[in-house]
Amino acid sequence: MNSQGPTTLFRIFVEDTNEKELLTDILDEFLGDSGYTAYFGLGHWKGQKKRSIIIEVYAPESFRGTVDVLATKLRVAFNQKVVAVAEHNDRVQFYYV
Numbered sequence: 001m002n003s004q005g006p007t008t009l010f011r012i013f014v015e016d017t018n019e020k021e022l023l024t025d026i027l028d029e030f031l032g033d034s035g036y037t038a039y040f041g042l043g044h045w046k047g048q049k050k051r052s053i054i055i056e057v058y059a060p061e062s063f064r065g066t067v068d069v070l071a072t073k074l075r076v077a078f079n080q081k082v083v084a085v086a087e088h089n090d091r092v093q094f095y096y097v
Contacts, residue, residue: 006089008061013084014074016040016051026077027055030070034059045082061089 027036036057043052057067067085075083 006061007058008063009088009090010057010059010063010067011086011088012055012057012067012071012074013043013086014053014055014071014078015043015045015080016053017078018051019078022077023053023074026070026073030066030073031057034063058094061087 023038027038034057036055039054039056041052041054043050057063059067064087071083071085074080
């Protein structure tokens, strides 16, 4: 545990609009110091298959406000009705070898 609370896995789900440069600019702006991983895949929403992006961020749970602002920025930038955010508060430890 760090001084800002337990480490939380935040997952942000957004439709892939094929604007990767804009995506990385936004992610770097919000998460450049924290780090992130983006997965590109296929999702299903309201009966339609869509390309999707899942962004994972490991950060203190106090980072929730930043994640919420990021999700809103992604929703507006990619003209989405919905961007989903999931939190997983499982025990996370990083090992340096």
